Amino acid sequence: MAVASFLSTPRQAASYQFAPMPRIRLWTHADFTTLDLGCPRAHVLLTCGGTILAAGGTDLAESWRSRADETIDLGGRSVIPGLTDSHIHLIDTGLTMRQAALETCCSPAEVIDQVRRTPASDGDWLVGVGFQVNRFPPSERPHRSLLDAAFPDRPVLLHSRCLHQVWVNTAALRRAGVTASTPDPAGGHIVRDENGEPTGVLQEEAVGLVTRAVPEPTGTELQRAAREAAGNLWSHGVVAVHAPEPRRYLEALMAMDRGGELAMRVFFLPPFGVAEELVGAGIIGGFGHEWLRLGALKLFLDGALGSATALMHTPYEDNPANRGIEVIPAERFAEMVEFAHTHRWRLAVHAIGDKAVDRAVETLGASQRARGDRREDPGIWDRIEHFQVCSPGAAQRAAQTRTAAMMQPIHLFDDWRAAGRLWGSERSARAYACRSLLDAGVPVCLGSDAPVASTNPFECIHAAVERTDLAGQPAGGWYPSERVSVEAALNAYCTQPAVVAGEGARRGRLAPGMAADFAVLSDDPWRPGLDWRTVQCEMTVAGGAVVFDRSGHRREHPRLDSAFTTHPTGVSPCAC
Numbered sequence: 001m002a003v004a005s006f007l008s009t010p011r012q013a014a015s016y017q018f019a020p021m022p023r024i025r026l027w028t029h030a031d032f033t034t035l036d037l038g039c040p041r042a043h044v045l046l047t048c049g050g051t052i053l054a055a056g057g058t059d060l061a062e063s064w065r066s067r068a069d070e071t072i073d074l075g076g077r078s079v080i081p082g083l084t085d086s087h088i089h090l091i092d093t094g095l096t097m098r099q100a101a102l103e104t105c106c107s108p109a110e111v112i113d114q115v116r117r118t119p120a121s122d123g124d125w126l127v128g129v130g131f132q133v134n135r136f137p138p139s140e141r142p143h144r145s146l147l148d149a150a151f152p153d154r155p156v157l158l159h160s161r162c163l164h165q166v167w168v169n170t171a172a173l174r175r176a177g178v179t180a181s182t183p184d185p186a187g188g189h190i191v192r193d194e195n196g197e198p199t200g201v202l203q204e205e206a207v208g209l210v211t212r213a214v215p216e217p218t219g220t221e222l223q224r225a226a227r228e229a230a231g232n233l234w235s236h237g238v239v240a241v242h243a244p245e246p247r248r249y250l251e252a253l254m255a256m257d258r259g260g261e262l263a264m265r266v267f268f269l270p271p272f273g274v275a276e277e278l279v280g281a282g283i284i285g286g287f288g289h290e291w292l293r294l295g296a297l298k299l300f301l302d303g304a305l306g307s308a309t310a311l312m313h314t315p316y317e318d319n320p321a322n323r324g325i326e327v328i329p330a331e332r333f334a335e336m337v338e339f340a341h342t343h344r345w346r347l348a349v350h351a352i353g354d355k356a357v358d359r360a361v362e363t364l365g366a367s368q369r370a371r372g373d374r375r376e377d378p379g380i381w382d383r384i385e386h387f388q389v390c391s392p393g394a395a396q397r398a399a400q401t402r403t404a405a406m407m408q409p410i411h412l413f414d415d416w417r418a419a420g421r422l423w424g425s426e427r428s429a430r431a432y433a434c435r436s437l438l439d440a441g442v443p444v445c446l447g448s449d450a451p452v453a454s455t456n457p458f459e460c461i462h463a464a465v466e467r468t469d470l471a472g473q474p475a476g477g478w479y480p481s482e483r484v485s486v487e488a489a490l491n492a493y494c495t496q497p498a499v500v501a502g503e504g505a506r507r508g509r510l511a512p513g514m515a516a517d518f519a520v521l522s523d524d525p526w527r528p529g530l531d532w533r534t535v536q537c538e539m540t541v542a543g544g545a546v547v548f549d550r551s552g553h554r555r556e557h558p559r560l561d562s563a564f565t566t567h568p569t570g571v572s573p574c575a576c
Contacts, residue, residue, distance in 0.1 A: 022051075026072070030079045031078045079518050090264070091229065131167065176210040203303065226262075269298040313358075318422060353389055383445075389423065396440050
């Protein structure tokens with residue numbers, strides 16, 4: 001049993017060999033934003049291996065300069081705690097780095113041209129990701145015939161930006177065995193023409209009809225993708241991720257962990273489909289260690305804005321017959337919540353439309369109340385992934401539960417125009433309602449949902465703080481009353497994700513006893529008028545090791561680099 005084998009995964013820490021003593025480092029000449037109320041700003045940080053010993057000023061530097069193994073001058077830069085992307089498909093992000101990138105394509109012809117320029121990424125299949133129907137002219141809709149003309153023999157599989165629909169050609173449908181007589185699967189839709197023939201567009205659960213025909217990446221390819229995605233994230237100051245991904249991806253991460261190679265902190269959100277297996281093996285949420293832990297069980301209640309499948313209380317503005325897709329019926333969802341909570345698991349519930357969000361809040365809340373869950377309880381939280389459209393009063397109702405909102409304001413870059421057209425102004429005014437949720441007392445965590453959007457957290461912070469896209473549109477911000485402060489955005493990227501993952505006592509702040517995770521920035525986050533779109537990460541430290549250095553002077557691995565773990569001076573960390 002592959003998932004159950006996680007119980008017996010060997011750890012380096014279990015070795016009977018004497019481990020080298022951790023190195024004591026003094027990080028000086030910096031402006032540390034600690035996000036710790038006891039000491040909100042510091043100029044010096046003292047670390048021992050992967051743990052912070054002290055944060056302070058010049059007195060700390062002078063008292064330890066002669067005793068530390070190494071003093072690192074950060075050049076007067078601003079430093080923040082290491083960032084956590086609270087919703088990212090880590091390995092999929094790495095895999096898509098080698099696929100056709102379609103995000104900027106504004107017509108089917110541009111999509112086809114981009115696919116032509118991209119080598120086959122999965123055997124003879126041509127795979128791409130990121131097309132956005134909302135960017136296409138209204139008269140030009142995706143259809144298999146357009147792909148057939150360019151690729152008559154090779155199967156083509158193109159994922160939409162929202163990852164809730166695919167566009168394929170006839171060769172791909174043939175490989176998958178999808179015909180006019182293929183029924184829609186539960187929670188999915190095969191788009192058909194007036195004759196009942198598949199158009200080549202499949203939505204929600206129907207996507208799997210085609211993707212299952214694509215050869216799966218090997219374990220080696222999955223590990224390579226994880227390394228490439230981690231390298232990209234480190235370059236943006238991200239040291240931890242909450243990753244909802246398939247079971248096979250967990251196996252790849254476990255293999256990396258066994259070798260001590262995994263150096264991105266991964267809070268893995270397993271699919272609900274493996275729930276019974278995990279429960280049968282006696283595994284509960286939170287099992288693991290600081291580099292790889294199991295989190296909440298992921299499931300989907302609805303679709304997305306881009307594919308017009310998000311579940312809404314009232315019809316879409318452009319289609320009175322469409323209220324989205326109900327991926328899981330209400331009764332079944334209640335059963336799933338009951339099973340998870342009974343067996344000490346929490347839920348990560350994908351909900352974008354206002355009806356889906358309400359269902360998630362109400363069902364999770366009812367189950368929590370029946371068990372006496374309290375907001376102050378430690379441990380992993382239930383969570384609603386995206387929480388994209390609030391109905392009136394939804395924020396206040398969510399605040400009465402022990403449920404967090406995992407949000408991606410970076411989606412505003414592409415969604416704000418489409419939202420107005422598909423949802424109308426009244427519902428759009430309650431979309432990406434970060435400020436309303438925070439004001440109501442709902443914990444908010446930020447992330448990218450990559451590969452749906454850029455992994456750059458500073459672009460996401462810009463979206464949360466300014467409510468505009470990268471071009472500064474719309475002028476004045478999209479429903480600017482939902483803007484949040486810089487402090488709130490940093491907390492939602494650093495401190496709050498650790499709390500929701502049950503790690504608030506160990507991560508998310510720069511304070512004694514916390515993990516030595518931080519990001520050195522190119523600019524001062526508190527400078528008036530700062531344009532977050534221009535901010536870069538100059539250095540990223542994870543577990544006390546420099547995993548990224550833009551200057552190229554230093555690169556370490558917190559679990560493999562022997563130069564980092566040696567301790568030449570013989571100073572005992574107990575003397576700290």
